[in-house]
Amino acid sequence: GNSNVNNTGSNAIHYQAGSSPYLVTRCTITGIGARCIWSELTAQKALYEDNYLAYAAAGIDCDYHTYGAVSLFNNCVSNDYGIWYEQGAQHNTSIGNVCNNNSLYQFLAGNNAQAQGTQFNNFICNTGLGYTGLKNNGVGGNSFSSDNFFFNNTIINGAITCNPVGTNNYYS
Numbered sequence: 202g203n204s205n206v207n208n209t210g211s212n213a214i215h216y217q218a219g220s221s222p223y224l225v226t227r228c229t230i231t232g233i234g235a236r237c238i239w240s241e242l243t244a245q246k247a248l249y250e251d252n253y254l255a256y257a258a259a260g261i262d263c264d265y266h267t268y269g270a271v272s273l274f275n276n277c278v279s280n281d282y283g284i285w286y287e288q289g290a291q292h293n294t295s296i297g298n299v300c301n302n303n304s305l306y307q308f309l310a311g312n313n314a315q316a317q318g319t320q321f322n323n324f325i326c327n328t329g330l331g332y333t334g335l336k337n338n339g340v341g342g343n344s345f346s347s348d349n350f351f352f353n354n355t356i357i358n359g360a361i362t363c364n365p366v367g368t369n370n371y372y373s
Contacts, residue, residue, distance in 0.1 A: 210234075211234025211235045212233070212235045212236045212239045213233045213236070213237050213238070213257070214230070214237065214238045214239065215236070215241075216239070216240050216241065216242050216245075216247065217241045217242070218242075219245060220245060221245040221247075222245070222247065222248065223240075223242065223245060223246070223248070224247070224248050224250075225238055225247075225248075225249045225252060226248070226249075226250045226251055226252065227250075227251050227252065228252045228253070229252070229253045230252065230254050230255075230257070231253070231254075231255045231256050231257070232255070232256045232257070233256075233257045234257070234258070235257065235258045235259075236257060236258055236259040236260075236261075236262045237252075237255075237257045237259065237260050237277075237280070238252070238254065238259075238260070238261045238262065240261075240263045240270055241264050241265045241266070241267060242267055242268065242270070243265075243266045243267070246269050246270070246271075247267075247269075247270045247271070248270075248271050249261055249272045249273070250271075250272075250274060250275070251273070251274045251275065252275045252276070253275075253276045253278070254275060254276065254277045254278070254280065255276075255277070255278040255280065256278075256279050256280065257280045257281075258280060258282065259280055259281060259282040259283075259285055260275065260277025260278075260283050260300065260303070261275065261277065261284045261285065262282065262287070263284075263286045263290045263293050264285075264287055264288050264290065265288045265289060265290075265315075266288070266289040266290065266315075266317060267290040267291075268292055268293070269292050269293065270290075270294075271293070271295075271296075272284055272293075272294070272295040272296070272298055273295075273296050273297055273298070274296075274297045274298065275298045275299075276298070276299045276300075276301075277298065277299070277300040277301075277303060277307075278299075278300075278301050278302060279301075279302050279304075280304070281303060281305045282303055282305055282306050282309060283300025283301075283303040283307040283308055283309075284307075284308050284309070284324075284327075285306065285308075285309045286311075286319060286349075287310070287311045287313070287319060288312060288313065288319065289312065289316075289317035289318065289319060290310075290319050291317070291318075291319070291322065292320075292321045292322070293322045293323070294322070294323040295308065295323065295325065295327055296323075296325045296326055296327070297325075297327065298327045298328075299327070299328045299329075300327065300328070300329045300330075301328075301329070301330040301331060302330060302331045302332070304332060306333045306335075306336050307329030307330070307332065307333070307334045307335065307356070307359060308324050308327060308329055308334065308335045308351075308354070309333075309335075309336045309337075309338065310324070310336075310337045310338070310346050310349045311336065311338040311339070311346055312338070312339045312340065312345060313340050314340065318345045318346065318347050318348075318367070319339070319345075319346040319347075319349070320346070320347050320349065321348050321349070321350075322349045323349070323351075323352070324349075324350070325350070325352050325353060325354070326352070326354065327354045327355070328355045328356075328357070329354065329355070329356045329359055330356075330357045330358060330359065331358055331359050332359050332360075333359055333362060334354075334357070334358075334361055335351060335356055335360075335362070336360075336361075336362045336364075337349055337362070337363045337367065337370050338362075338363075338364040339364055339367045345367040345368075346364070346367040346370070347367035347368045347369055347370060348367075348369045348370065349367075349370050349371070350370075350371045351370070351371065351373070352371070352373045353373060
């Protein structure tokens with residue numbers, strides 16, 4: 202697709218259906234118009250491991266009810282978003298990823314107008330540099346972000362923010 206950032210239809214990898222497992226490992230994806238890896242898998246399992254994802258709208262976007270994805274040891278650099286669990290994504294885990302200089306967020310658990318909460322996601326032992334390092338965000342009503350676990354992450358020169366819409370989020 203077109204390499205202009207946020208160009209609809211210019212995702213490098215977009216998973217929506219099929220059967221498990223999905224694996225993306227040791228890939229370099231740079232300079233694309235939208236997301237490097239975009240998941241909308243509601244039941245299938247996926248592993249994203251040891252990838253270099255740069256200069257796009259998002260490094261890894263586990264979107265719309267993604268369930269059970271694991272992101273290990275990826276480098277997400279100079280995107281809009283590093284690793285993003287959103288829109289009802291549940292039971293996803295990020296371990297040992299490095300997200301540096303992404304212009305909006307390094308790590309985000311968020312929900313915007315989805316009835317199913319963004320819940321039970323884990324961000325463990327990741328490193329983020331710059332801008333908003335870590336954010337947990339819901340917008341109200343049924344759109345909440347709860348029961349997410351942020352443990353032993355290192356955030357350098359970046360904010361850690363939590364919107365109060367949601368409960369039982371754990372930060373350490």
